[in-house]
Amino acid sequence: MRVLVTGAQGQVGYELLQRVPDGFAVFGYGSQDLDISNADQVRAVFKAVKPELVINAAAYTAVDKAESDAERAYAVNSDGVGLLAAAAENLGIPLLHISTDYVFSGDGDKPYTPEDVTHPTGVYGLSKLAGEKQLSEQCSRHLVLRTSWVFGAHGNNFVKTMLRLGSDRDTLSIVADQHGGPTSAGSIAETLWALASVFRRDGRLGWGVYHYSGAPACSWYDFAKEIFTQAADLGLLEKSPNVNAITTAEYPTPAKRPMWSVLDCEKLVDAHGLVPKNWVQELQTVLRQLGERQSV
Template sequence: MLQRAPLGFSVFGYGSQELDIGNAEQIQAVFDAIKPELVINAAAYTAVDKAESDADRAYAVNSHGVGLLATAAESLGIPLLHISTDYVFSGEGDKPYTPDDVTRPTGVYGLSKLAGEKQLQAQCSRHLVLRTSWVFGAHGNNFVKTMLRLGSDRDTLSVVADQHGGPTSAGSIADTLWALAVIFQQEGRLGWGVYHYSGVPACSWHDFANEIFTQAVSLGLLEKSPELKAITTADYPTPAKRPAWSVLDCEKLADVHGLSPRSWVQELQAVLQQLGERRSA
């Protein structure tokens, strides 16, 4: 992410070892040292299933930690851009969710993330929440990398076909946040509030897996695609309920800030090429 920072910005990135967002003194020490003009928070407790039995920890990071960051940002009068999730919705819809739609998380992770959004809104006047979904990229663990690993180990793979959402590349989220930072730098303001940003078009996990294997074979990352079976959510029980419908309406971000969603199919190609280059390096 730091590699994509716009020219003219001094960017400081911190891992959880260097800056625990649940620790007000650490936040203050970092803010005192670098005197930020804008903060982007991508830190979160993201173990969706584990959160069901580890609610205290999920809330400590996703709600209390965000509240501490928000308070520190407000004390400097600076904006806090914060990443949130499609899991704040129940998943029972059939039209893309707008930022104003009613939230109703079905699990601890979504509840803790929604609590964090509320902390941010209450503590920091210059806040922007960017809800996203189904994040993939060349770094970290994610669905694309899991599919590549399973696809090279197995002949047959079963993937859920009755959950729909928008796969979103981490790079496109980073670019969107940078673009927002640039707008703030140039104009001294942003349209504060809640926005949605995810890849288009919406698809199922099964569709996503199918495209991953098609592209991976054509790029030479896999010899052949495994046979892909479509299963239902009921066939693949998990401790935390997943929203069946996670599709986010991203029009507000385009209308207010001119930032449009990208094609996840094209973003996937860039990520697979990056993974291929890394393999052959």
């Protein structure tokens, strides 16, 4: 099966290309070779690749920058998704797409199900939700996988920021009143390939919106503490810095973050037996990969 992967150099795109299962021929395009917001480029790539399935890992992910760059965020996260959706529909093929916990307000206190009411609080979340709408309106066979707090050995993320800050400073202050599920890019890629494999085998899939994130839920403070403990154990840091727990109010950012980002992933477990991975173990794998790179 011929699969077009967009955003191939991002965290998830990279991991998708690292784990291609047997039976798939993958055509990965980074942003330089395929700008999903450019209709001519989308048309040309679909014509050249002739995909039988598309996985969209491309997105404008600069959450704070989006607040002052809404036009570009919408061009990529909404209109770009619309172009891919229309091109996929034109070929009669499905599109697997990734979305975010930021489609929710964060006011909840129990895990959000895919059916819960959306209410983004910033431009990034609004643009991603607009992309979900474009997809559902323009591509009949579509699947949206909403995820959260993505980390991996490739690309920019919280884990790498903590390692950098942890090697420079003795004490750090980390937000402790926002909760979510850290999710490894590798586990998202595996989940997407598992879904693609079901489609390849059966010629169909339960279309619609699903949630997939790492477990158990924690705060950024908990996540940082675990990063430092594991990194010190593995010798990636000389010692763990002291970590102070602070509130969101003490760490203002241009974009408002959801306080409660926890996703209920049961729908994916029930439909396909795809169980959330433990982020503590996934973190160990990622830190080991980073350690191997350092020692090369």
